[in-house]
Amino acid sequence: MHKWRSKKWQRRMGLKLDYNYMMSEYLGEGLGIAEDDLLGLNEVTRHIHRDLQDKREKGQLGFFDLPFDQETVEKILKYAKSAVKHFRNVVILGIGGSCLGPKALHSALSGGMWANLSTRKARGGFPRFFFADNIDPDSFSRLLQLADPKETLFIAITKSGTTAETMSQFMVVHEHLRRKVGSKHVAQHLVVVTDAQNGRLRNVADREELTDFIIPENVGGRFSVFTPVGLLPAALMGIDIRELVAGAAFMENRTSGNKPTANPAYLAGSLLFLADRTLEKRINVMISYSDALFDMADWFRQLWAESLGKKVSLTGQEVYTGLTPIKALGVTDQHSQTQLYMEGPNDKVLIFLAVEKLATDVKIPALYPELPDLHYLGGHTLAGLFRAERLATEYALLKAQRPSMTILLPEINAFTIGQLLYMLEVQTAFAGGLYNINPFDQPGVELGKKFTYGMMGRAGFENMRESFERRKPKSEKFIV
Secondary structure, eight states: OOGGGOHHHHHHTOOEEEOGGGBHHHHOTTTSBOHHHHHTTHHHHHHHHHHHHHHHHTTSOGGGGGGGOHHHHHHHHHHHHHHTTTOSEEEEEOOTHHHHHHHHHHHHHSOHHHHHHSOTTTTTTOOEEEEEOOOOHHHHHHHHHHSOGGGEEEEEEOSSSOOHHHHHHHHHHHHHHHHHHOGGGGGGGEEEEEOSSOSHHHHHHHHHTOEEEEOOTTOOGGGOTTSHHHHHHHHHHTOOHHHHHHHHHHHHHHTOSSOGGGOHHHHHHHHHHHHHHHHOOOEEEEEESSGGGHHHHHHHHHHHHHHHOEEEOTTSOEEEEOOEEEEEETTGGGGTTHHHHHHSOSOEEEEEEEESSOSOOOBOOOOOTTOHHHHTTTTOBHHHHHHHHHHHHHHHHHHTTOOEEEEEESSOSHHHHHHHHHHHHHHHHHHHHHTTSOTTOOHHHHHHHHHHHHHTTOTTOHHHHHHHHTSOOOOGGGOO
C-alpha cells in the first residue's frame, strides 16, 4: 500500500502558497495587491470556473482528468518493467512540451545529470536519460556517439507527427539503428508517443509496428506531462508514477472550488494578473531554491509564455497580452540577477520555489577560530545556510518594496511534484480566462514553422518559400 493513501500523510505533504509579500499590507499602499482588489475578482472567478468546468465536462480540456487515468498508468508500468531490463540508455526525441516535462521530472525525482554519472547499480538498475530537445547537429551527433544503439531505447514524442525537429531526429535515428542493429531490430529500439489516429508518426508507427503510447486528442502539448509524454519516461526513470498522479489528484481536489483565496491555482493566477494590471509588473521570475527544481522553472516558462502571450482576445480584439517568465536559481543567481531585481525597474514579481526539508545535509566544520568572519559558519549546515539565504532574499526584496510569493514543498517526492505540476497547469488555464484569451493555442509559433516548411521544400508551402525568397535583402549598411 502506498504511503500517499494515508490522509494524514497527504495533508502533511500538501504544498503551500505564501503570498504575504505580494500584499499591500506588507509592501505599502500602491506597491502591493490590495485585499479588496483580490476579493473583487470573486465574480469573474466564478464565471471562469464555470466556463472551465463546462469545457471539462464536454471533454474539451482533457488535462483536468489525467490524474484519474489509471488504465494508462498500469499500461506504462507493465511496459517499463520489461524495458528497463534491456536498455542502459533512453533518449527522448522531442521539443517544447514533449521534452520539458520529462526533463523536469528527471531532475526533480531521478537525480538529473548526477544519475547519468553514477553506476547502473546506484541508479537502481534504471537507464541513463538523455534529452534531444534541440537539432544542433554538433550536440546531436555527440549524443548518437555516446549512446550505444544496441543498448539504447529512443522515444519519439510528437502529437502531430509533423514537428520538423522531432521527425528529422526520428529519421536520423531510424537510419542509425538500421545500420547499427539491422532492419529487423529497429522496432525494438523505437517507441512513439503520438496521436491515436492522426498524424505522420501514427502512419509510420502502424506501418512499422512500433510500440506506441497515446496522447489524448483533447490534451495539448504543454499540458501533457500526465499523459505518456511524461509518465512513460518517468516510469523508465524509476519514478513512482502512481504516486505522481496521486499528487496531481490531491491538487485537483484543492483546485476544484471557485473561491480564489481557497484555491491555490486560482489565487496565484489572480495575484500575477493583478500585479500586471494594477502595478504594471509584467515579468515573472521563478527562482528555484533547489537544483532539483530548476528544470521545473524551465517547464513553467513554456507553459506560461506560450499560453498567455496572445495578440487577439476571445472577442477578436487586438490585446497583445502576456506575462514574461524568467527562470533563476538560488543561491547562484543572487550573485548574478538579484542586483537587477532589487534596484532595477520595479516591474517584476519573484516566485520562489522552496523546499522545507531537503533530502540530505552537510555540516560546516568549525575551522579558523582566528578569523571570525569565517569561523561563525562553523557548526551550521549547508541546508541551514541555504534556507537563510532564501529567507534573507525574500525579506530584502520586501524591504525594497518588490513583491514576491513562495511555493513551498514540504519535501521533494513524486506526490509533491505531482501537486506542483497540476497546480501550475490549472493556474495557467485560469489566467487565460482572466486575460480573456485562449491559453490552449499558439498561433504565434505557426508562421515561423510555415516559413521553415517552405524553405525545406514541404509540399503545400511553396508560397511561403516564395515569400521568403522575395524578402527585402539585408543591407550591408546595417551589418558591422
